[in-house]
Amino acid sequence: MSNKNTTIETDFLVIGSGVSGLTFALKVATKFKEAKVILITKDKKNESNTNYAQGGIATVTNSNIDSFEQHVKDTLIAGDGLCDEKVVKMVVNDAPNRLQELIEWGTKFDKNENGDYDLGREGGHSQNRILHHTDITGAEIERVLLKQVEAKPNIEFLEYHYAIDLITEHQTKKKKTKRNSKITCFGAYVLDQKKSVVKTYISKFTMLASGGNGQVYETTTNPKVATGDGLGMAYRAKAEIADVEFIQFHPTALYNPGEYPAFLISEAVRGFGAKLRNSNGQKFMHNYDAREELASRDIVARAIDNELKKSGNSHVYLDCRHLNIEKFKTHFPNISEKCTSLGIDIKKDFIPVAPASHYICGGIVVNKNSKTSIKKLYACGEVTRTGLHGGNRLASNSLLEGLVYAHSAFLNVSKKFTKTNMPKDIPEWNDNGVIKNMEKVLITHDRNEVKTIMTNYVGIVRSNERLLRAEKRLKVLYEDNKRLYDHSEISTDLCELRNLITTAYLITQFSKKRKKNCGGFFNMDLN
Known part of the structure; x- marks a missing residue:
């Protein structure tokens, strides 16, 4: 590690390059052309949970069959009584506006032969309302947002920059801060992984959009970068945390020992009509919920877990044999290709699946403006607890949440930007006395x-x-x-x-x- 420290000042420091971080950075850079925006990510630019999201965005687009009230109700039912209903209504009602922005930026969502959006259905939804781009919706959104962000001259996008800790009074005044006390964020200490230098980023506003923590479990659908960094940083900075006991396990990750992370078999496959079967080839979801395969993820995951405990087996199966296979391949080209590569013929064979860690429903507590309990620190996306998901996230509400809350944060900081001064007297990183030969x-x-x-x-x-x-x-x-x-x-x-x-x-x-x-x-x- 080099002893050379670097201090950089910026108006906005954005930590994370998923849907939330990219959207927020794009919006503030567009409005405040004189502002400097630094966006950091720990790996390559597109390595985020967003990039791996298969399902889509849940949005009411067809008022003939759907309504905001139904989407709200489905979300509240999935959240099992722990959602903030005002937040749910805010997100659902704002969804069409955020969707239109994505489309204007260049996102392509699948349409049917009539030219209407091809709306999918997933567990917990009472109607077909999922907009998707085949089975790689997240990658399509990531592509579009990256293109937009990279076109902004006032955004500096730094790959392989790892945020170590947030800077608060704990570092600036060398005093111990207490949770629920008045704390202010002044930026973050960041490791430039290529140069092995810890840089001090001083910022008027900091946006924490660092994603989830799936890597805390052996089997997960999350990429290797999902190590709970934002949650860890916020906790050490004494931010308010809530509801992190609610871990969502995706019921149907492809069972393929040795593959890491686990390949996700989208919930939309069950929405398309696939059936779950146990090791004896028997359907079992009717024993657990009247909605069967379209029950919410928590119910389906526990049902599978119970079947596995009864049988002693490591996986159950998805049966797609009765479906229109040509249409299936059109809707799910990557899933089809993956199965074929493993010798699974979906016309004849079951797909082996098992639950895998997928999403954390709690996190850093934020209000409707994405403000945390720490001044000048905003948070957005999976790292947060907004009140939308409650005890269990409704499928395809997460990308939507990131878009809505990034917009809310943008509106809030827009009111404060010209009145906010750059923090002063921020100490640089101190790595004196460390050993170099760690095993x-x-x-x-x-x-x-x-x-x-x-x-x-x-x-x-x-x-x-x-x-x-x-x-x-x-x-x-x-x-x-x-x-x-x-x-x-370090x-x-x-x-x-x-x-x-x-x-x-x-x-x-x-x-x-x-x-x-x-x-x-x-x-x-x-x-």
């Missing part, structure tokens, strides 16, 4: 242990004893990692491990406090 195997071992602990003890079904065991083991890992972090040269791997342990700890602690089963949380010791 990387220690990080790898501990990272794998976190995954094992969370998968075995804090998974789809939990218990008091499992949570207690997780707590004890995570405490040891935390102490080991803190000692390593305090005395070792690295992305080390910081990611720190955030994974923090995220695992938070999920476990919030799970212990939850005394009633609902949504994506289920403790077998509770009624």
Whole structure:
């Protein structure tokens, strides 16, 4: 690690290059052409959960068969009583406007032979309302937003820049901050991974749009970058956190041992008519919910988990044999190609599937303007708890949430931009006294242990004893990692491990406090 530190001033610091970060950066750069916007991402530009989203965007576009009221109702039912109804209505009502923006920017959504949008249906939805681009909707949105952002001369887009910690009074005044006290964000310390230099980014406003934490589990549909970095940074900065016990497991990840991350078999496949079957070839969803395969994800995931526990098998199956295979291939070209590459003929064979960690429904608490409990710190996307998802996210509401809240944040900062001054006297990063010969195997071992602990003890079904065991083991890992972090040269791997342990700890602690089963949380010791 070089001892040369660098301090950079910017009007807006955006951390994360998914739908939320890109949209916010694009909007503020467009309105304030004199402003400097720095957008950082820990990997290449398009490596985000957004890029891997298959399903689409849930939006009411056909008033003849659908309504805002129905979309709101479906969201509230999926959230199992924990949604903020005012937030749900705000997001659903604003959806058409945000959709139109995407279309104007160049996003292509599939249409049918009549020229109307080809609306899909997924679990928990009462109507066909999912707009999609075959089975790679997220990649299409990411492509369009990247193109728009890269055309803005006042946006500096930095790849392979890893945010280590937010800068608050804790660093500037060397005083211990308390949660729920008055705290201000002044920017972030960021590791330039290519140059091995920690830079100090001082910003008038900071947007945290760093995505999810799927890597805390052994099997996940999330890319390797989803290590809970934003949640870890915000927690250390003393931001308010809520509802992180609600982890959504996608019911149907392709069962293909050795593949990582897990390949997602979109929920839209079940919306298209595919049926779940157990190891004996029998349908089983009718035993769990009247909506069968179109029940919400928490119900379907627990149903599969129960079937696996009864049979002792590692996976169940999706049956597509009765479907129009040519239309299936048109709707789901990447899924079809993936199955073919593994020797699965969907006209004759079942598709092996199993649940995988997919989405965290809680996170950093924000209001309708994306404001966190820390001044000048905004957050958007999966890293947040907005009140939209409650205990369980309705399918295809996440991309929509990112768009709506990025817009809300933009409107809010627009009122404050000209009145906000650049922070002063921000200390640079101090890495004195660190050792250079850290054994990387220690990080790898501990990272794998976190995954094992969370998968075995804090998974789809939990218990008091499992949570207690997780707590004890995570405490040891935390102490080991803190000692390593305090005395070792900074690295992305080390910081990611720190955030994974923090995220695992938070999920476990919030799970212990939850005394009633609902949504994506289920403790077998509770009624």
